[in-house]
Amino acid sequence: MKQALKERESEKSACCSGGATEVKDESVEGESCCSSTAEKAEETSSCCSSTPEASGNISSCCGSGDDESAVASGKESAAPLNSVEYRIQGMDCPSCAATIEKSLKKRPDIESVQINYSTGKMTVAANGASAHDEIPKQVHKLGFEASQLYRGRGTETYKVEGMDCGSCAMTIEKHLGKNPNVEDVKVNFSTGKMHVNHSLQPREIIKEVKRAGFDATLEEKGQSETSDIKRKGIPTTTLSGTFLILGFILSFTGTPENIVTLLYAAAIVIGGMKPVKSAYYAIKSGSLDMNVLMASAAIGAALIGEWFEGAMVVWLFVLGNALQNRSIERTRDSIRGLINLAPSEANVKSGDTLISKPVEEIDIGDVIVIRAGEKMPLDGEVMAGSSSVNQAPITGESLPVDKGRGDTVYAGTVNESGSLEVTVTKLVEDTTIAKIIHLVEEAQEQKAPTQAFVDRFANVYTPIVFILALLVMVGPPLFGFGTWGEWLYKGLALLVVACPCALVISTPVAIVSAIGNAAKNGVLIKGGTFLEKAGAIQAIAFDKTGTLTEGQPKVSQVASFEKDSEALLSIARTIEAHSTHPIAKAIIDYAEERNIGTKPGEDYRTIAGKGAQATIDGLEYFAGNPKLFREMGVQLGNMEEQIDTLQAAGNTLVVVGTRSEALGLISVTDTIRDITVRSIEKLKSMGMSEMVMLTGDNEGTAKNIAGETGIDRYFAELMPEDKVSAVKQLQDEGRFVAMVGDGINDAPALATADLGIAMGGAGTDTAMETADIVLMADNLEQLPHTISLSQKALRIIKQNVWFSLLTKFAALALIFPGVLTLWMAVLSDTGAALIVILNSMRLLRQK
Incomplete structure (x- = not known):
C-alpha cells in the first residue's frame, strides 16, 4: 500500500540528477535503484547523490563506483559518475539558473545539470568526484556562490544571506561545486541554508560564498561563526544612493556638469559592481538573466549621455533586491522557527547525577530528565513522572496533553508542569520534528503546476523581448524613423521590462509562505x-x-442465548486476543474490567472485514458481524429482530458462535x-x-x-x-x-x-x-484551516500572476509613446516584485 502511494508521489522522491526517481523494491529491504523519468531519459544519467541521508542505511545500485552508470548515460568515461547536490546563492530569478546551467554544461566532464530556482538547489552529475572541485569556482565566476548540500551527520550547515530568488542559490552551488576541495554542496533558497561536505576551513567556504556576492555563517550545534557575515562599512545601496542624490541636488545649483556626471558615474560603479560581475558570467554561459538586462540598461544609458537615468536604474535595482531579500527572509523564518524548537542539549541521567550533553551525542535507550518549563530535546517514552505537555509546535493542538508512564513525547514540545524521566527512542536526526523539517524543506522545493507554467512562459518571454529590444534600437533609425539616441533609449527601457522577476517569484514565495504557515499549525x-x-x-x-x-468503541450490551454472559465473553475474549482491531480491543477491555479470563485456544485467524476465529476445546468458534454467520448458513432466528433494532440505533454488532449455531451477540458503539x-x-x-x-x-x-x-x-x-x-x-x-x-x-x-x-x-x-x-493531531480540527489556507494561496497566486503580467504589459505599452522613462521601467519591475512578495507573505499571518 505504501509503495502504491510512493509511486503516486514519485515527483517527491527524486534522488537522482536530471529528474531520475527512486524506485524501491520492498521485497529486498534497504536496496534502491534509480530510473530516469521519460522526459529526462535522453539527457540524464541515472545516478544517485551519495549524501549521508541517502547512503546511511541504503545500498544503491547507482553508486558512484559503478561503471555501468557511464554506460547507461550513453557515454564512456574513465571515471564513474558522481552526482552532487549544491546550494546556490545570488540567484534572483530563473534566468540566473539558466545562466549557470548553460555554463556548466559546456564542461566535458559534467554529464548533466539540473537547477531548481525556487529552492536554490542544483544537482550535477559529473565523471568523477574531482570534477566537482571546479564547480564552485565556475559558479563564482558567473557571479553566484555554490556549496554542496548535505543533511546527514557530520556535514556543515551554513546560513546564507543575500539570496533573493532561486537562481541565486544555483549560482552558489555552481561556484562552490568547482572547488576541488568541496565534495558536495546544496543550497536551499527557501530556507536560506547551505549544506557542504568539504575539506576546507569554514572561513574559506565563507570567503568563497562572499566572492559570489553573498554572506554565509557556519551553524554548528547551535553556535554560529560570524566571520564575514555582516558587511563592514556603509552598505552598497546606501553609498550608491548617496552619490545619486548628491549629483541630483548639485545639478540644480550650477555645479559644473563634469562633477555631476562623476557623481552619477560613482553611483553606477558602486551599485553596479555585483550586477555587472554576475552579468559577465551569465553572458559567458549564454544565458539571459536580470543582471544582464539591468547592466545593459545602465551601461547603455551612460553611453548615450543619460547618466542620471543610468544611476537611477542601478540604485533602484540594488534597492529592490535588498528589500526583496529582507522580505524573503521573513518567509524563511517560518522554517527556522521549527528548526529552533528543540534544545541543543539535554540532561542525561547517569546513576544519581545529571550530565548535560549535546543532543547529537545522546543514544537510543539513554534516560533524560526534563524539568517543568523545559522543552523536550528528543523523542522518547515517559518512564517516570507525570506532567502536562504543550504539543502545539508539533500537532497544532491548542490544549496541553497529559503525559504519564508509557506515553510518547516529542522533541520541541514543552513540559509545562511536573518533572519527567524519558527513555530516548529516536536519535536527533530521526525525531518527529526533524522529519517535519525535512519534509517541509522538500515540499518547498517541489514546483506547483502554476509555477512550472510561469517558468516556461518566462523562458519564452525573456528572449523574445530581448530580441525585440535590439530591433527597436536598430530598426527605426536605420529606416529614418527618429534618431539613434531616441530609439536606443526606448530599447534600453524595453530591456528592463524584459525582466520577468515579479512573474517568476509570484508562485514560489506564496507556496513557501503557505507551507510554512501550515507546518507551524501542525x-x-x-x-x-x-x-x-x-x-x-x-x-x-x-x-x-x-x-x-473517537476510534475507541465500547461495549454497550451483551446478549447470551445458549450460555451465560460470562462464558460468552470468555469465548469472545479468547477469539479476539490476537486481533488489533478497535472493536476487538473494546471486547477485551470490557472482559478485563469484569475479571473474565480467556480459555485455552489455538489456530487464531482473522477474517478480513468480517471478524475472527479460534479453536477452543477442539471446536471452532467465530466472532464477527452477522453477515459472516449468514454466509456460513447459521440460522440467527430470534436474533434477527434484535440485530435490526440495535443496528438501526447505530450499534456495531459482534455475533459469537460456531459453524452450526449463534451463542449470543455483543453490541459495540463508537462515540463521535x-x-x-x-x-x-x-x-x-x-x-x-x-x-x-x-x-x-x-x-x-x-x-x-x-x-x-x-x-x-x-x-x-x-x-x-x-x-x-x-x-x-x-x-x-x-x-x-x-x-x-x-x-x-x-x-x-x-x-x-x-x-x-x-x-x-x-x-x-x-x-x-x-x-x-x-x-x-489526531482530529479534524486542522482540516478546515488547511483547505482555507490552500484556497487563499490559490487566490494570492492568481493575483500575483495577473498583477505581474498586467504591470509588464502596461510598461511595454508606455515605452513607445515615450511616457515610460528608464528609471520608471526599473521601478515598475522591482516594485512589482516587492509587491508580489509582500502579498504572498500575507499567507504567513493567516490563523
Missing part, C-alpha cells in the same frame, strides 16, 4: 502541487473509525468526536459540495452516524478494497476528491483519491511518509 503539505489541489477540492471522503469517531460536527459545518461553508463517509459498518450504523455528523452521503459495509471503488465512483461523477484516513489501513484509498490526507501523523511514521497532506 499540518504538513508535501509540495506546491498538493497545496493547489487542496484549494480545488470539491468532495471529501472520510474514513469513519478514528476519523469521524466533539469537533467532527463543527469541522464538517466549516468545510461545507467553505464550498465543499459533498461530505462522504466510508465505513465497514452496517447500513444502520452508517446512517445513524451520517445523520449526527452532517455527512451528506455514506458507503456502508465496505471491505478495504471497496473503499477504493467508492473513491473511484465519486471521481467518475466528476468530483475532485480528497480522502481522509489514518494513512495506514486506508492507504489504497488515499492513493486513489486526488488528494490523500492522513490524520495523527505525530504518532504514525507511515502517515508522514505516505499521504500528500498530514494532520499531525
Whole structure:
C-alpha cells in the first residue's frame, strides 16, 4: 500500500540528477535503484547523490563506483559518475539558473545539470568526484556562490544571506561545486541554508560564498561563526544612493556638469559592481538573466549621455533586491522557527547525577530528565513522572496533553508542569520534528503546476523581448524613423521590462509562505502541487473509525442465548486476543474490567472485514458481524429482530458462535468526536459540495452516524478494497476528491483519491511518509484551516500572476509613446516584485 502511494508521489522522491526517481523494491529491504523519468531519459544519467541521508542505511545500485552508470548515460568515461547536490546563492530569478546551467554544461566532464530556482538547489552529475572541485569556482565566476548540500551527520550547515530568488542559490552551488576541495554542496533558497561536505576551513567556504556576492555563517550545534557575515562599512545601496542624490541636488545649483556626471558615474560603479560581475558570467554561459538586462540598461544609458537615468536604474535595482531579500527572509523564518524548537542539549541521567550533553551525542535507550518549563530535546517514552505537555509546535493542538508512564513525547514540545524521566527512542536526526523539517524543506522545493507554467512562459518571454529590444534600437533609425539616441533609449527601457522577476517569484514565495504557515499549525503539505489541489477540492471522503469517531468503541450490551454472559465473553475474549482491531480491543477491555479470563485456544485467524476465529476445546468458534454467520448458513432466528433494532440505533454488532449455531451477540458503539460536527459545518461553508463517509459498518450504523455528523452521503459495509471503488465512483461523477484516513489501513484509498490526507501523523511514521497532506493531531480540527489556507494561496497566486503580467504589459505599452522613462521601467519591475512578495507573505499571518 505504501509503495502504491510512493509511486503516486514519485515527483517527491527524486534522488537522482536530471529528474531520475527512486524506485524501491520492498521485497529486498534497504536496496534502491534509480530510473530516469521519460522526459529526462535522453539527457540524464541515472545516478544517485551519495549524501549521508541517502547512503546511511541504503545500498544503491547507482553508486558512484559503478561503471555501468557511464554506460547507461550513453557515454564512456574513465571515471564513474558522481552526482552532487549544491546550494546556490545570488540567484534572483530563473534566468540566473539558466545562466549557470548553460555554463556548466559546456564542461566535458559534467554529464548533466539540473537547477531548481525556487529552492536554490542544483544537482550535477559529473565523471568523477574531482570534477566537482571546479564547480564552485565556475559558479563564482558567473557571479553566484555554490556549496554542496548535505543533511546527514557530520556535514556543515551554513546560513546564507543575500539570496533573493532561486537562481541565486544555483549560482552558489555552481561556484562552490568547482572547488576541488568541496565534495558536495546544496543550497536551499527557501530556507536560506547551505549544506557542504568539504575539506576546507569554514572561513574559506565563507570567503568563497562572499566572492559570489553573498554572506554565509557556519551553524554548528547551535553556535554560529560570524566571520564575514555582516558587511563592514556603509552598505552598497546606501553609498550608491548617496552619490545619486548628491549629483541630483548639485545639478540644480550650477555645479559644473563634469562633477555631476562623476557623481552619477560613482553611483553606477558602486551599485553596479555585483550586477555587472554576475552579468559577465551569465553572458559567458549564454544565458539571459536580470543582471544582464539591468547592466545593459545602465551601461547603455551612460553611453548615450543619460547618466542620471543610468544611476537611477542601478540604485533602484540594488534597492529592490535588498528589500526583496529582507522580505524573503521573513518567509524563511517560518522554517527556522521549527528548526529552533528543540534544545541543543539535554540532561542525561547517569546513576544519581545529571550530565548535560549535546543532543547529537545522546543514544537510543539513554534516560533524560526534563524539568517543568523545559522543552523536550528528543523523542522518547515517559518512564517516570507525570506532567502536562504543550504539543502545539508539533500537532497544532491548542490544549496541553497529559503525559504519564508509557506515553510518547516529542522533541520541541514543552513540559509545562511536573518533572519527567524519558527513555530516548529516536536519535536527533530521526525525531518527529526533524522529519517535519525535512519534509517541509522538500515540499518547498517541489514546483506547483502554476509555477512550472510561469517558468516556461518566462523562458519564452525573456528572449523574445530581448530580441525585440535590439530591433527597436536598430530598426527605426536605420529606416529614418527618429534618431539613434531616441530609439536606443526606448530599447534600453524595453530591456528592463524584459525582466520577468515579479512573474517568476509570484508562485514560489506564496507556496513557501503557505507551507510554512501550515507546518507551524501542525499540518504538513508535501509540495506546491498538493497545496493547489487542496484549494480545488470539491468532495471529501472520510474514513469513519478514528476519523469521524473517537476510534475507541465500547461495549454497550451483551446478549447470551445458549450460555451465560460470562462464558460468552470468555469465548469472545479468547477469539479476539490476537486481533488489533478497535472493536476487538473494546471486547477485551470490557472482559478485563469484569475479571473474565480467556480459555485455552489455538489456530487464531482473522477474517478480513468480517471478524475472527479460534479453536477452543477442539471446536471452532467465530466472532464477527452477522453477515459472516449468514454466509456460513447459521440460522440467527430470534436474533434477527434484535440485530435490526440495535443496528438501526447505530450499534456495531459482534455475533459469537460456531459453524452450526449463534451463542449470543455483543453490541459495540463508537462515540463521535466533539469537533467532527463543527469541522464538517466549516468545510461545507467553505464550498465543499459533498461530505462522504466510508465505513465497514452496517447500513444502520452508517446512517445513524451520517445523520449526527452532517455527512451528506455514506458507503456502508465496505471491505478495504471497496473503499477504493467508492473513491473511484465519486471521481467518475466528476468530483475532485480528497480522502481522509489514518494513512495506514486506508492507504489504497488515499492513493486513489486526488488528494490523500492522513490524520495523527505525530504518532504514525507511515502517515508522514505516505499521504500528500498530514494532520499531525489526531482530529479534524486542522482540516478546515488547511483547505482555507490552500484556497487563499490559490487566490494570492492568481493575483500575483495577473498583477505581474498586467504591470509588464502596461510598461511595454508606455515605452513607445515615450511616457515610460528608464528609471520608471526599473521601478515598475522591482516594485512589482516587492509587491508580489509582500502579498504572498500575507499567507504567513493567516490563523
